[in-house]
Amino acid sequence: MPSYRLTYFDARGRAELARYLFALAxxxxxDVRVTSEEWKKIKGDSKAPFGQLPMLEVDDKVxxxxxxxxxxxxxxxxxxxxTSWDEYRVYVVQGAFGDAMTKIIGVHFEADETKKAxxxxxxxxxxxxxxxxxxxxxxxxxxxxxxxxDSLTLGDIYFLIACExxxxxxxxxxxxxxxxxxxxxxFDRIANIPQIKAWREKRPKTQF
Numbered sequence: 001m002p003s004y005r006l007t008y009f010d011a012r013g014r015a016e017l018a019r020y021l022f023a024l025a026x027x028x029x030x031d032v033r034v035t036s037e038e039w040k041k042i043k044g045d046s047k048a049p050f051g052q053l054p055m056l057e058v059d060d061k062v063x064x065x066x067x068x069x070x071x072x073x074x075x076x077x078x079x080x081x082x083t084s085w086d087e088y089r090v091y092v093v094q095g096a097f098g099d100a101m102t103k104i105i106g107v108h109f110e111a112d113e114t115k116k117a118x119x120x121x122x123x124x125x126x127x128x129x130x131x132x133x134x135x136x137x138x139x140x141x142x143x144x145x146x147x148x149x150d151s152l153t154l155g156d157i158y159f160l161i162a163c164e165x166x167x168x169x170x171x172x173x174x175x176x177x178x179x180x181x182x183x184x185x186x187f188d189r190i191a192n193i194p195q196i197k198a199w200r201e202k203r204p205k206t207q208f
Contacts, residue, residue: 004029005057007048009036011206012164014066015054018073020157023199025077033204067094074154081148081155089138089148093155096135097162103127104169128166132180135159140182145189156190163187168208 008015
């Protein structure tokens with residue numbers, strides 16, 4: 001069994017995909033969390049190829065870029081799907097996840113309060129309903145209890161993290177699902193998978 005060392009900030013952020021995959025596979029790893037100040041001091045001497053986190057060390061290999069790390073671990077742990085079609089559907093959910101995160105980041109880091117309010121309104125009234133409808137359609141087209149095939153995959157974890165972030169963004173409200181009840185049920189089912197539930201209960205409490 002390889003040794004794994006995951007380095008990221010003390011947040012869920014871009015490392016949570018990997019943490020969920022480790023939890024699902026019941027594989028131990030070193031969960032290294034650094035502050036922004038600590039990272040500024042050490043990143044010049046770090047092994048991170050782009051000077052960015054997360055960084056995953058697998059024995060003598062150094063992996064970077066959160067999505068690439070997630071795909072690597074998913075394949076190692078049997079959570080990447082079984083066919084080319086399965087992989088395609090994983091990437092569809094990944095793309096939807098990326099779209100949502102781009103919008104959320106655009107609102108969160110807007111410094112102008114007037115523009116921020118406008119972006120928030122556009123997100124809530126236009127982007128989110130459309131996004132949920134499209135994601136629900138993709139889910140239903142699969143015809144199973146998961147996004148990909150008949151078992152849990154990385155696609156479902158992308159969806160889970162997107163929903164967690166959306167709930168934080170909407171102050172914890174589950175009303176985000178009111179127009180997409182199938183996604184509400186899917187979120188609850190994934191969140192209550194024993195390994196997922198256990199990690200959500202024991203992980204450090206952070207906003208993002």
